[in-house]
Amino acid sequence: MDFIDLRSDTVTRPSPGMRKAIYEAEVGDVQYGDDPSVNRLEGRIAELLGKEDALWFPSGTQANQAALLTLTRPGDDVIVSEESHAVWHEAGGGGANAGVQFTVAGRNGLFTADDMIAAVKPRSNNLYAPTTLVEIENTQNRMGGLVFPQDDIVRICAAARARDLATFLDGARLWNASAATGLSVAELAQPFDLTMVAMSKGLGAPGGSLLAGSRDLIAAAVRFRRRLGGAMRQVGFFAAAADYALDHNLARLADDHVSARMLGQMLSQSSRIRLVAEPQTNIIVFDLVGDAPNGQSVAQQARERGVLVSVFGPNKLRAVTHLDTPFEACERAGRILLDVIGG
């Protein structure tokens, strides 16, 4: 069966054009610094994000872990939002790799400068795990692809700097935040010491995320990448795909947002569905309420009818629109989900 696969925007397959770019990629050995395609991509991302330097990683999770290792010490406290990727989706890496603990600020995936200030554990109190880093996720995955308001980000990062706290942007889907707000990714990344962006989500490349920041911080991150096992060799094949994605798939992200808004509106017709937030980008997270079947059962019945969604909790599902789910496919998926859930 040809599935309409809404589990994630990571499920896209390389297009013929992208496969050709991969086939023709010039490659070298990254550990000797002579893979031209990787060097070019790192330069391009640094420039796009308005940072001095950038570094390729196999995955966003690994780049996030390297950022924690670069900006904190074991025993430190890191402020994050509710439902953050750092706490839910990195297999305990913050504790296991960097030895940090997390404190949640604010509610529903967002927080303000006041929320942050209230959550900071000052270094001056030796009972506390000192807060040394503030991490912001934009867009916010588990709360339905929310865009973190940029004026809050500017205030949070200024308050962090005034307290000598480092700042990190988990921007796996920063491209979507840019498409939704009209702000450039450089503007969105400007307040942060380090920024991660993923090439493997909405952009549709088969893998790779980059960390961008000052020359010094990126130099430090190189060692942590190796320590985490991410020191790969002929990475130019991935870099060529990422380059192709920036050329061909960036401008169309807004289409995914249109599809997600439409799908969100369709699902809202059921009294058994409650969206956690109005879709602003390409993610719809919704709760099954009232007499609705549970999440597993809806996902299974939808699968039998050709639609794949992610189970995010006993009564919580996620659907993500992307390159391989055109508007009409999303409409069809919406009808099937409504049929399965009822109400």
Ligand SMILES: *Cc1c(COP(=O)(O)O)cnc(C)c1O
């Ligand atoms: C996907 C994602 C990452 C990184 O994920 P990988 O699958 O390891 O590349 C990081 N942060 C957020 C918010 C994400 O959605």
